Structures are given as C-alpha cells and as structure tokens.
Amino acid sequence: MSSNTFLGMPSLPVFGHGNLNATEAFPKAAHRELGNEQLRANLGHATHTIRDKRLKVVAELPDWEDMRNAGAAIKDATMANLPALLEQFEENFTARGGIIHWARDAQEANEIVTALIRETGETEVVKVKSMATQEIGLNEYLEEQGIAAYETDLAELIVQLDHDKPSHILVPAIHKNRSQVRDIFLREMPVVDPLLTDEPAKLAEAARRHLRKKFLSAKVAVSGANFGLADTGTLTVVESEGNGRMCLTLPETLITVMGIEKLLPTWEDLEVFMQLLPRSSTGERMNPYTSLWTGVTPGDGPQNVHLVMLDNGRTAALADEMGRTALNCIRCSACMNVCPVYERTGGHAYGSTYPGPIGAILSPLLTGIKSEENNSLPYASSLCGACFDACPVKINIPEILVHLRGEDVDSKRAKVKVPTQMDLMMKGAEWAFSGGAKLNLLERGLPLGKLAAGRDKVIKKLPGIAGGWTQSRDIPAPPSQSFRQWWAKEHKPGAAVVPGNTAEDAGNGSEGEQP
Amino acid sequence: MSAREDIMNRIKSALRDAPATPVVPREYRRTSDMTAAQRLEQLVDRLVDYKANVFLTPAGEAPARLAELLAGSASIVVPHGLPESWISGLENDGGTPAVHVDSPEHRLTTAELDAVDAVVTAAAVAVSETGTIMLDGGDDQGRRIISLVPDRHICFLNVDQIVEVLPEAIARLEASRPQTWISGPSATSDIELERVEGVHGPRTLDVVILT
Numbered sequence: 123m124s125s126n127t128f129l130g131m132p133s134l135p136v137f138g139h140g141n142l143n144a145t146e147a148f149p150k151a152a153h154r155e156l157g158n159e160q161l162r163a164n165l166g167h168a169t170h171t172i173r174d175k176r177l178k179v180v181a182e183l184p185d186w187e188d189m190r191n192a193g194a195a196i197k198d199a200t201m202a203n204l205p206a207l208l209e210q211f212e213e214n215f216t217a218r219g220g221i222i223h224w225a226r227d228a229q230e231a232n233e234i235v236t237a238l239i240r241e242t243g244e245t246e247v248v249k250v251k252s253m254a255t256q257e258i259g260l261n262e263y264l265e266e267q268g269i270a271a272y273e274t275d276l277a278e279l280i281v282q283l284d285h286d287k288p289s290h291i292l293v294p295a296i297h298k299n300r301s302q303v304r305d306i307f308l309r310e311m312p313v314v315d316p317l318l319t320d321e322p323a324k325l326a327e328a329a330r331r332h333l334r335k336k337f338l339s340a341k342v343a344v345s346g347a348n349f350g351l352a353d354t355g356t357l358t359v360v361e362s363e364g365n366g367r368m369c370l371t372l373p374e375t376l377i378t379v380m381g382i383e384k385l386l387p388t389w390e391d392l393e394v395f396m397q398l399l400p401r402s403s404t405g406e407r408m409n410p411y412t413s414l415w416t417g418v419t420p421g422d423g424p425q426n427v428h429l430v431m432l433d434n435g436r437t438a439a440l441a442d443e444m445g446r447t448a449l450n451c452i453r454c455s456a457c458m459n460v461c462p463v464y465e466r467t468g469g470h471a472y473g474s475t476y477p478g479p480i481g482a483i484l485s486p487l488l489t490g491i492k493s494e495e496n497n498s499l500p501y502a503s504s505l506c507g508a509c510f511d512a513c514p515v516k517i518n519i520p521e522i523l524v525h526l527r528g529e530d531v532d533s534k535r536a537k538v539k540v541p542t543q544m545d546l547m548m549k550g551a552e553w554a555f556s557g558g559a560k561l562n563l564l565e566r567g568l569p570l571g572k573l574a575a576g577r578d579k580v581i582k583k584l585p586g587i588a589g590g591w592t593q594s595r596d597i598p599a600p601p602s603q604s605f606r607q608w609w610a611k612e613h614k615p616g617a618a619v620v621p622g623n624t625a626e627d628a629g630n631g632s633e634g635e636q637p
Numbered sequence: 638m639s640a641r642e643d644i645m646n647r648i649k650s651a652l653r654d655a656p657a658t659p660v661v662p663r664e665y666r667r668t669s670d671m672t673a674a675q676r677l678e679q680l681v682d683r684l685v686d687y688k689a690n691v692f693l694t695p696a697g698e699a700p701a702r703l704a705e706l707l708a709g710s711a712s713i714v715v716p717h718g719l720p721e722s723w724i725s726g727l728e729n730d731g732g733t734p735a736v737h738v739d740s741p742e743h744r745l746t747t748a749e750l751d752a753v754d755a756v757v758t759a760a761a762v763a764v765s766e767t768g769t770i771m772l773d774g775g776d777d778q779g780r781r782i783i784s785l786v787p788d789r790h791i792c793f794l795n796v797d798q799i800v801e802v803l804p805e806a807i808a809r810l811e812a813s814r815p816q817t818w819i820s821g822p823s824a825t826s827d828i829e830l831e832r833v834e835g836v837h838g839p840r841t842l843d844v845v846i847l848t
C-alpha cells in the first residue's frame with residue numbers, strides 16, 4: 123500500500139502522558155497493597171470466579187483456537203497497515219456525517235474534548251466506561267475547566283462516588299464488597315433510601331434511580347470504543363448495564379475517544395472479536411448489550427457525532443518491533459484474572475490505568491522504559507506464562523516482559539558506567555553456564571553452601587544484591603553434591619552419556635532436555 | 638504540521654521495518670450444520686439462561702399472545718413499521734393499553750417514552766449459540782431510543798430469523814445501520830460479581846418466537 127511507505131526522516135518515538143505512570147515503584151506499592159486483607163479477599167474471590175466462568179464458556183466452543191489464530195492475525199494485519207486503515211476509517215466515518223479529530227497526546231485530547239463540550243454550552247456530561255479517557259485523565263481535566271463528568275457504569279460510579287481509583291479494567295470496583303458499596307451510596311448519593319440494604323439487586327436499583335434523570339436530560343455524552351471498523355467506518359461499544367446505550371442514544375452530542383490501535387480492517391472481522399471478547403472478559407457467551415454506529419443516522423441518536431483519535435505513546439509502542447503486539451490488546455482482562463501477581467497485589471499497585479500483565483508491558487511501552495517508576499513494572503511477573511495462554515489475541519506477554527527488562531537494564535547501564543552487582547553476577551553466570559566443565563568446577567563449592575546454612579538447613583540471608591531474594595523467604599541449604607556430580611558417580615566410564623564429563627561443550631543443550 | 642499529519646508520520650516511521658501482513662486464517666465455523674429445530678431449542682435455552690421470558694407462538698396467534706402479555710398495561714409504544722396484524726388484537730378490546738406509534742413524522746419525546754409501560758418491536762436476526770437478538774433500526778424495530786427507555790421490551794422474532802453462529806448474522810446485517818445487539822435484559826456483575834438483572838436498560842425482556 124503506497125500510503126504506508128514512509129518517506130520522511132525517521133523520527134524518535136514520542137511517548138505518552140497522563141495516568142500511565144506509577145508514582146512509586148511496583149515493589150513498594152505492592153508491599154503496601156498486600157497489607158490490605160479485605161482487598162486480597164475480594165480479589166481472590168473475584169479473579170477465581172471469572173477464571174472458572176471463562177474456562178467453561180471457552181471449552182464450549184470447538185473452534186476457540188481457530189478464533190484466537192484469526193484474532194491474532196487480524197490485529198497483526200491491522201498494525202502493519204495502520205496508516206491506510208486509519209484513512210479508510212476516516213473517509214467512511216466522515217462520509218456519514220461524523221467528525222474526526224486527532225490528538226497527539228493526553229493534553230491535546232483533553233483540550234479537544236473540552237472545546238467540543240464548550241461549543242454545546244453545557245457544563246455537565248455523562249460518561250460510559252472508557253479506558254482511553256481514564257488514561258488521559260479527562261475527568262480531572264474537565265473538573266478544572268468547570269465541567270462535571272458523571273460516570274454511569276455501576277462500578278465506575280462506585281469508584282467515583284468514593285473518590286477512589288479503579289483497580290481492574292473490567293470490574294473497576296472489584297476491591298470493594300457489598301457493604302462497602304452500601305456505605306458509599308448512603309454517604310454520597312444526594313437522594314437515597316436511608317434503609318438501603320447491601321443486597322446487590324437493591325444497590326443496582328439505587329444506581330438506576332440515581333442516574334435515570336441524568337440520562338434522560340443529558341445533552342452531551344463521552345464514550346470510549348471497543349472497535350472501529352475501517353471498511354465501514356463503524357464504532358462499537360460493548361457493555362452490560364444499558365448505561366452505554368443511554369449515553370450513545372439519548373444525548374444530542376456524542377464525543378468518543380479511541381486509541382488509533384483499536385481498528386479492525388473489515389466488518390466481518392467483528393465476528394471474530396465479538397466471540398473472543400465476551401467469553402474472555404466476563405466469561406459470558408455474549409455481553410447483554412452491544413451498540414454499533416456509523417457517523418450520524420438522521421433521526422436516530424446523537425446528530426452531533428465526534429471521534430477523537432488518540433496517539434499518546436501508541437506510535438512509540440508501535441516502533442518497538444518486539445513490543446508492538448501489546449497494541450493488539452482488546453482489554454478483555456483475562457490476563458489479569460489468571461495472574462498470580464495481580465491476584466495478590468490488585469490493580470492499584472501498578473499505578474497506571476492499565477494494570478496486570480498487560481499493564482506491565484503496555485504502560486512502559488507507552489511512556490518509555492525510562493519513565494519514572496514504570497521501569498519496575500516488567501519485573502512484576504514470575505513469567506509463569508498463564509497470561510499468554512489466556513490471551514484471546516495471543517500476545518506473548520512473557521516474551522515482551524523479558525524484552526523490556528533487557529531495555530531497562532540497557533538504559534540503566536548507559537547511565538552508570540561502573541558495572542553493577544547484577545552485571546557482575548550475570549557475567550559470572552554467563553561464564554559458568556557456557557560450558558559443563560566450568561559449571562562442574564563451581565558445583566564443587568556446593569558443600570560450602572551447606573556449611574553456610576548451618577544446622578536448620580536454611581540460608582536466611584544472602585549477601586549483597588542477592589539479599590533481595592531472601593528478604594521474604596529462606597532458601598533451603600544446597601545439597602552436598604549436584605545432580606551432575608551424582609550422575610557422574612553413578613555412571614562411571616562405560617556409561618553411555620555423561621554430560622559435561624568429557625569435552626567442555628558435551629553438555630550444551632542436553633541438560634534442559636532430559637527425558 | 639497538523640496533529641493528523643504528525644501522527645501519520647509517526648506511524649509510518651514506526652513501521653519502517655515494513656512488517657509483513659499475515660493472511661488471516663478463517664478456519665473457525667462460519668456456517669451452521671444444525672437443523673432449524675435445533676437452533677430454536679438452543680436459542681430458547683440461552684435466552685432462559687439470561688433470564689428473558691420466552692414464548693413460542695404460532696404466527697397466527699401473535700395478536701392474542703400480545704394482548705395476553707399486555708394485560709394490565711396502560712400504554713405501549715410501537716415503531717411505525719410493526720405489522721399491524723400484531724397489534725390488531727389490542728384495538729378490538731376496549732380495556733387494552735393505548736398504543737403510541739413512533740414514526741419519522743411523529744417522534745415521541747424522551748419523557749413520553751419514559752411514561753409508557755412497554756415497547757413492542759420486531760428484530761433483524763438472532764444468533765442461537767450466544768442467545769443474541771440484533772436490532773438494526775428497520776421500520777419494524779424503530780429508533781434505538783424506543784427500545785431503550787421503556788422498562789419492558791417485547792421482541793418478536795420469526796423462526797427463520799434464527800441462525801446458529803455469529804458469522805452468519807454478520808453476513809445478514811449491514812454495518813452502517815445503527816445496531817443494538819441484545820443478549821438478555823440489562824444486567825450487572827459489578828458488585829462482588831453477582832449477576833443482577835436490571836440496571837439501566839429494560840429490566841424485562843419478553844421474546845415471542847413465531848413458529
């Protein structure tokens with residue numbers, strides 16, 4: 123495609139801003155969040171429930187893997203042809219009366235949305251859950267400009283009324299239980315039944331009453347979008363409660379903020395993603411409501427329809443050849459629900475709008491690995507790979523985590539010329555693992571470790587940088603001989619294979635592949 | 638440079654390694670091998686699971702079914718293209734609800750819609766595997782607002798509108814029409830992941846399948 127050819131000077135990546143940065147390093151934030159027992163109990167319950175539901179509905183489909191393969195390929199194809207697809211989308215959306223605006227970063231997007239609201243003369247807007255507007259900090263910005271933004275998604279409403287932050291991209295109030303929700307409603311809703319109980323149905327009813335008048339009188343709505351279809355110029359919002367439908371249908375003006383990576387090339391691609399998304403996110407066969415609109419429909423819905431296309435670091439992520447598949451994310455949150463780290467720390471510990479495994483790669487990709495505290499995020503993982511298995515578009519999160527750790531180390535090394543302890547250890551490991559004989563030599567030191575461990579056979583504190591490992595765990599004393607020493611003893615000359623015992627490189631590769 | 642040009646240039650610069658465009662493998666199911674009876678059974682099962690009320694009705698008995706469902710209702714709204722025969726049962730009897738017709742010439746206001754007891758519409762297509770009914774703004778379905786504001790939605794479906802898998806429905810729908818895909822009444826699982834039916838959308842969904 124000719125419009126994809128780049129003719130100008132290659133520019134340096136321009137990173138994103140907004141609610142993407144941790145204000146403190148992950149280990150520190152995680153340490154604090156782990157102390158919150160209510161949070162851990164709520165989270166453990168929630169992640170396990172969704173996990174089980176997801177497995178059940180995924181197992182129902184004979185062609186789930188075929189769908190994942192299609193989904194991954196569609197998104198790769200989207201990124202490879204992004205300029206042409208954006209142009210195509212723009213042409214179709216505009217032809218039907220929609221107006222498109224482009225925002226390089228959070229600030230620009232906020233300014234555009236504010237100006238559009240001002241034009242209507244309104245000072246209040248209703249909002250349907252959107253990660254993009256949370257990323258750019260739109261609500262806070264509007265408040266400074268004297269415009270009140272009302273979140274209408276139940277969970278977002280709970281979080282907003284409590285002046286808190288979402289902790290999960292799908293169930294933002296996952297960290298609150300029912301009695302906490304009731305207390306928030308009683309405290310913050312201007313009109314509320316003082317006898318409100320903590321039954322979820324009653325709480326939902328209270329939310330309905332609280333928002334109904336707002337919906338019926340709202341003149342302006344702000345939304346996100348789950349997908350944009352290039353060949354038709356259609357936008358999609360996937361939801362459950364009907365607050366999305368209210369925002370997308372009732373007001374006169376609709377302003378949607380969407381990342382440039384949310385496109386799909388064709389209408390028919392939606393058949394793949396509307397199967398992948400609901401099953402992966404809420405564990406349902408289909409979410410209760412999906413709305414689709416293409417520009418303006420005369421006489422039906424908002425007649426003043428805007429779309430803000432947001433970069434805010436996405437092009438920087440796209441420039442990272444190893445990391446760009448992170449942009450394929452459809453925000454289903456399946457990776458969070460299976461992550462052993464997220465399950466314990468919760469979403470707040472990640473600092474950014476995007477928590478969990480995807481957040482650990484996406485946030486530093488959007489802001490740059492050197493940005494503030496985000497360089498600790500790629501380490502917030504045990505690389506167990508559960509996220510990769512769960513991801514409906516097969517993003518290899520562990521691989522990108524490792525890649526970003528490499529970037530982080532490189533960027534720090536560029537700053538500090540003196541080799542760090544970690545560098546020295548890694549150099550040592552490189553030497554030791556480069557040949558069986560070298561490893562043998564080192565392993566002869568094992569009995570020393572046993573000595574260091576003492577009578578209770580555990581080592582409680584390792585020296586230097588390795589001390590971090592023993593901060594929260596003891597390590598068992600090493601055995602007096604290694605597997606390789608034992609093997610050599612048991613298989614004296616004449617035995618078929620004695621790895622590493624003959625030539626230095628005889629053991630290469632064989633250790634990891636024992637039958 | 639405009640923001641648009643700037644972003645386009647950034648993208649092109651980011652893609653200067655010219656990543657390959659993969660061929661999309663579409664080996665997933667795109668057509669159904671179920672019989673019509675199996676699809677009907679599956680759709681009913683899914684709808685009931687979503688807590689919708691389902692009624693199987695011979696086509697000739699549509700007016701009687703509607704009259705029965707609306708017993709006790711004071712007023713309803715219908716789109717101007719709804720088959721007149723369906724509401725004929727209502728007009729014969731003096732004790733039945735007032736019928737407001739929403740049309741391009743006479744659009745009901747939000748407040749008027751908020752005051753009616755129910756909306757009656759047809760549908761464009763339904764997917765049995767996921768229990769999804771699609772509305773596309775056709776004359777027998779009306780503007781999106783009329784199937785949203787009233788608290789009860791009575792939706793008529795012909796048995797030949799039921800397909801099994803989503804790709805079959807996508808093939809029948811036209812993207813540029815304003816659409817609402819409905820899978821059960823409005824619901825939330827935001828409080829302790831307990832599914833509760835009925836938040837902002839219609840809290841009651843009645844599906845009448847004409848056989």
Ligand code: SF4
Nearest residue numbers: 451452454455457513
């Ligand atoms: S990375 Fe994959 S699993 Fe995680 S939210 Fe994105 S699409 Fe879902």
